[in-house]
Amino acid sequence: MSAHVVTNPRDRIRRYLKDLFELIGTPLPLEWPEVPKQVYVQLRDQLFRQIERELSFVDGQSDLNKYQKSYARYFTETTRALFEMDWNQPYPIHEASEETIDRLAGRPGAVGPEFDQLYCTPDSTQRRTEVLLQSHDPAHSRVFFLGDDDLGSVLLAPHFEGEEGEVHVLDIDDRILAHVKARVPSVHCHKIDLVKGLIPEALAASFDAVLLDPPWDRYECLMFLDKAICFLNNNPAARIYLSFCPLQMELYRNGMAHFFRHLAKRGMTLDSVTPVFNLYSLDEQDTPSFRRELDEALPALDAPVFQHMREVPYAYSNLYVIRRTLESQIPWWREALFRYKHIGG
Numbered sequence: 001m002s003a004h005v006v007t008n009p010r011d012r013i014r015r016y017l018k019d020l021f022e023l024i025g026t027p028l029p030l031e032w033p034e035v036p037k038q039v040y041v042q043l044r045d046q047l048f049r050q051i052e053r054e055l056s057f058v059d060g061q062s063d064l065n066k067y068q069k070s071y072a073r074y075f076t077e078t079t080r081a082l083f084e085m086d087w088n089q090p091y092p093i094h095e096a097s098e099e100t101i102d103r104l105a106g107r108p109g110a111v112g113p114e115f116d117q118l119y120c121t122p123d124s125t126q127r128r129t130e131v132l133l134q135s136h137d138p139a140h141s142r143v144f145f146l147g148d149d150d151l152g153s154v155l156l157a158p159h160f161e162g163e164e165g166e167v168h169v170l171d172i173d174d175r176i177l178a179h180v181k182a183r184v185p186s187v188h189c190h191k192i193d194l195v196k197g198l199i200p201e202a203l204a205a206s207f208d209a210v211l212l213d214p215p216w217d218r219y220e221c222l223m224f225l226d227k228a229i230c231f232l233n234n235n236p237a238a239r240i241y242l243s244f245c246p247l248q249m250e251l252y253r254n255g256m257a258h259f260f261r262h263l264a265k266r267g268m269t270l271d272s273v274t275p276v277f278n279l280y281s282l283d284e285q286d287t288p289s290f291r292r293e294l295d296e297a298l299p300a301l302d303a304p305v306f307q308h309m310r311e312v313p314y315a316y317s318n319l320y321v322i323r324r325t326l327e328s329q330i331p332w333w334r335e336a337l338f339r340y341k342h343i344g345g
């Protein structure tokens, strides 16, 4: 089954927000999102207060366990993020080009839960390509996609044709590898299981850019991230591009602190974070198993506003750009500081 195509997810998000505010009793102004800052802040405060009310209702449900209660935040926080995004980011950011739509056409349907597939929207894949090309020269860069149900390699590889750089993809899913190879034969495809498999020596420490959109579980994410670090070379321009939903960290106590410690222990640090960079369709047609999992995890509740939030049409993730710390990249740096301290001053 292949997915139905949406050229700009914003229309659907906007409809969802408009219906939500109607339910809350404060319809969004007709000119939304072209409203002044003060109007935006007032609407945002109102949404926050409503979210608190919904969460305290959920908290009061004695038949829900603590996981289900924290799960409810998944819907409310996603709603909050999409609302802020709709005001903050211009509409055209989410417009996929015709070329992108053509190139991504016919991709294999998402398979979950065994492959954890939930692919991002075409415009998200397009933005990833643009970010990549802003920092890595196809003339010599080696790029590695750790899992590619989003078909980032299919959009990126044409820019590398006739150049010395290379695009590689690994995946556990034969369908994805076959699809990528058929669309762009120049892509180097590897069937590797990142959980159980070993890292081939020939690929270790050899890439300037490693992209991943790991499973949305914080331990699996960190495990995939460790593999990404193994594939990254020591070039100062080398970067990891991690797409990850922060909620999967933030819903756990000390989740974000753990993430930062995990990076620091491996000589890595964050170069930048772009909030709500990727969108993922939760439409049953696109990702039947994911929507089912969401519905099974939390039973329907007698709370109309919350029930509407469960129908949030898109999930999101941030883009975390990760690099080696200067200290681990440039050994003389520490020495230079030492000299400065002991000779200069």
Ligand SMILES: C[S@@+](CC[C@H](N)C(=O)[O-])C[C@H]1O[C@@H](n2cnc3c(N)ncnc32)[C@H](O)[C@@H]1O
Pocket (backbone or CB within 6 Å): 114, 115, 116, 117, 118, 119, 146, 147, 148, 149, 150, 170, 171, 172, 173, 176, 192, 193, 194, 195, 196, 213, 214, 215, 216
């Ligand atoms: C892990 S999925 C995640 C998508 C989305 N972020 C989510 O959480 O549902 C991204 C890609 O990794 C691939 N993948 C899943 N498990 C894998 C494994 N153990 N080894 C290699 N690739 C894997 C999938 O086939 C898919 O193409």
